[in-house]
Amino acid sequence: MPKRLLAASGIAAYLFLYLPLVIVVAYSFNDSRLNAEWVGFTWRWYKALFEDDAMLKAAGNSLFIALTASFAATVLGTMAGYALHRYRLRLLPVLIMAPLAIPEILVGVSLLIFFVAVNLTLGLLSITLSHIAFCIGFVAIVVRSRLAGMDESLPEAARDLGASPWQAFRLVTFPLIAPGILAGALLAFTLSIDDFVITFFTAGVGASTLPLQIYSMIKIAVTPEVNAVSTLLMLLTLFLIVIASRISPDSVRGK
Amino acid sequence: MTRNIGKWLISGPPVFYLAVFFVIPTFIMVLASFRHAGEFGGLAPIFLHDVRGAHLNLTLESYREYFSDFIYSRLFIKTLIYALVTTFFCLVTAYPLALLIAGSEKRHRDLLVLLVILPFWSNFLIRIYAWMIILGPQSALSVGLNGFLGMFGIEPVGLLFTPFAVVLCLIYVQLPFMVLPLYANLEKHDPALLDAAQDLGANSWQRFWRITFPLSLPGVYAGIALVFIPVLGIFAVPDILGGTGGIMIGNLIKQEFLEARDWPFGSALSIILTLGALCIVGVAAMVAGRTVKNDA
Numbered sequence: 001m002p003k004r005l006l007a008a009s010g011i012a013a014y015l016f017l018y019l020p021l022v023i024v025v026a027y028s029f030n031d032s033r034l035n036a037e038w039v040g041f042t043w044r045w046y047k048a049l050f051e052d053d054a055m056l057k058a059a060g061n062s063l064f065i066a067l068t069a070s071f072a073a074t075v076l077g078t079m080a081g082y083a084l085h086r087y088r089l090r091l092l093p094v095l096i097m098a099p100l101a102i103p104e105i106l107v108g109v110s111l112l113i114f115f116v117a118v119n120l121t122l123g124l125l126s127i128t129l130s131h132i133a134f135c136i137g138f139v140a141i142v143v144r145s146r147l148a149g150m151d152e153s154l155p156e157a158a159r160d161l162g163a164s165p166w167q168a169f170r171l172v173t174f175p176l177i178a179p180g181i182l183a184g185a186l187l188a189f190t191l192s193i194d195d196f197v198i199t200f201f202t203a204g205v206g207a208s209t210l211p212l213q214i215y216s217m218i219k220i221a222v223t224p225e226v227n228a229v230s231t232l233l234m235l236l237t238l239f240l241i242v243i244a245s246r247i248s249p250d251s252v253r254g255k
Numbered sequence: 256m257t258r259n260i261g262k263w264l265i266s267g268p269p270v271f272y273l274a275v276f277f278v279i280p281t282f283i284m285v286l287a288s289f290r291h292a293g294e295f296g297g298l299a300p301i302f303l304h305d306v307r308g309a310h311l312n313l314t315l316e317s318y319r320e321y322f323s324d325f326i327y328s329r330l331f332i333k334t335l336i337y338a339l340v341t342t343f344f345c346l347v348t349a350y351p352l353a354l355l356i357a358g359s360e361k362r363h364r365d366l367l368v369l370l371v372i373l374p375f376w377s378n379f380l381i382r383i384y385a386w387m388i389i390l391g392p393q394s395a396l397s398v399g400l401n402g403f404l405g406m407f408g409i410e411p412v413g414l415l416f417t418p419f420a421v422v423l424c425l426i427y428v429q430l431p432f433m434v435l436p437l438y439a440n441l442e443k444h445d446p447a448l449l450d451a452a453q454d455l456g457a458n459s460w461q462r463f464w465r466i467t468f469p470l471s472l473p474g475v476y477a478g479i480a481l482v483f484i485p486v487l488g489i490f491a492v493p494d495i496l497g498g499t500g501g502i503m504i505g506n507l508i509k510q511e512f513l514e515a516r517d518w519p520f521g522s523a524l525s526i527i528l529t530l531g532a533l534c535i536v537g538v539a540a541m542v543a544g545r546t547v548k549n550d551a
Binding site: 086 | 261262265266268269270272273274276277278279280281283284287297298348349351352354355356358369370371373374376377378379380381382383384385386387388389391393394427430431459460484485487488489490491495505508509512513518521522525528529532
């Protein structure tokens with residue numbers, strides 16, 4: 001393709017990717033109820049946000065779920081990643097990949113039927129259990145790729161020098177793959193705090209999260225408060241992703 | 256033997272967790288599609304107890320309902336069309352971008368790729384909401400477009416809550432999935448091939464269509480699969496931007512579970528969607544496999 005056409009369409013594609021997000025951020029500072037004309041700069045939508053009890057409660061729920069789910073998913077995902085690297089397994093790879101490959105809505109509705117079938121009241125617990133389920137795979141993949149880049153002879157040397165398998169793992173392997181585990185944990189936290197579809201089906205009426213709160217605001221009455229909470233959520237995600245990519249560059253590639 | 260114990264200790268907990276919270280729910284959903292709906296939503300019991308004792312209370316009613324009314328297949332076909340249009344425009348938009356990144360200096364490439372990935376790490380709902388602002392009736396785009404149409408005496412058009420809004424936003428949310436596999440492929444091309452073609456007198460379009468594009472087909476197929484499949488199950492985009500005319504199969508599934516509360520029918524729809532997607536992937540993989548082999 002001609003160079004100039006290529007450059008022009010490439011720049012247009014970047015604009016297409018970023019313009020919508022820039023607009024959301026810009027209107028969060030606009031002193032008008034409508035997302036239309038630029039009236040003037042204001043912090044009032046951010047102030048409104050911090051006086052909105054429902055929003056604060058949802059933010060608290062999101063934080064609690066994301067912390068709990070990312071912790072549990074990191075433990076289970078690290079085990080899975082280690083097992084995938086170390087052993088030839090038939091079942092685990094399928095269990096890791098399948099939830100990532102099938103449409104999210106199917107995971108959401110099947111978990112909804114499941115929780116009702118086992119008589120678990122929908123709420124914080126059902127959301128957290130669901131988030132752990134879809135985060136395990138992401139952590140496992142990050143940890144496994146970190147293990148693949150590790151020098152196998154190091155834990156072997158430890159074993160030759162008389163370390164037990166557990167000692168070799170704790171003192172040699174674990175410190176070497178720790179950045180991968182941390183990146184996986186940050187990834188799981190981000191995925192959990194951002195999740196809408198699976199949360200939507202497993203939340204029931206009791207518990208709300210930030211994305212659910214944003215959804216109901218969009219559906220009922222759009223105010224620039226949505227822009228403000230969106231901007232803050234984007235900043236948080238950006239921050240976490242930048243840290244994760246600093247620690248382990250591969251981790252950010254696949255979502 | 257100890258090695259085996261270690262293997263079970265390490266892989267056991269994640270296998271167990273995913274079995275409980277992924278495999279069992281999937282089976283329960285498959286089973287639910289053969290059950291009767293409960294009187295007040297949910298599901299009727301699997302076993303019925305009457306004078307003859309306990310017997311199974313299963314039915315094919317949900318599948319019969321799907322195939323007896325063409326309205327459901329039409330919605331499925333409409334979803335497929337949205338997914339195809341989305342995939343086509345993603346390919347057309349992503350290709351030049353991927354070429355540009357692959358052709359840029361090595362030290363800039365990682366940053367350019369990161370810039371493609373970053374927006375898609377922002378919240379899914381926010382990315383949909385942004386289009387609500389852009390396409391809304393008071394937006395600069397709507398006002399400008401309607402002003403322009405007005406000059407020719409054409410009635411003003413609404414952009415929001417239309418199929419156009421849905422497909423545009425689907426292209427937006429899926430674009431990175433097309434750019435990444437294309438870039439991964441294009442980056443590996445040997446620039447000497449293009450130099451040779453140029454020496455032999457091929458112009459830039461000929462070099463693209465005769466060399467770059469055929470070599471990039473594996474990347475193209477991977478991108479198509481990554482964009483097409485997830486679109487089939489999306490419900491949030493049409494739910495927020497589509498209005499009544501823009502709904503897709505995912506919206507119907509959501510409705511059956513949360514509003515109509517006909518869980519067996521919702522489960523049947525989910526299974527038909529999964530099987531349909533699998534069939535399409537299977538056929539596409541066969542076609543793609545043959546083309547790639549022929550080209551090689």
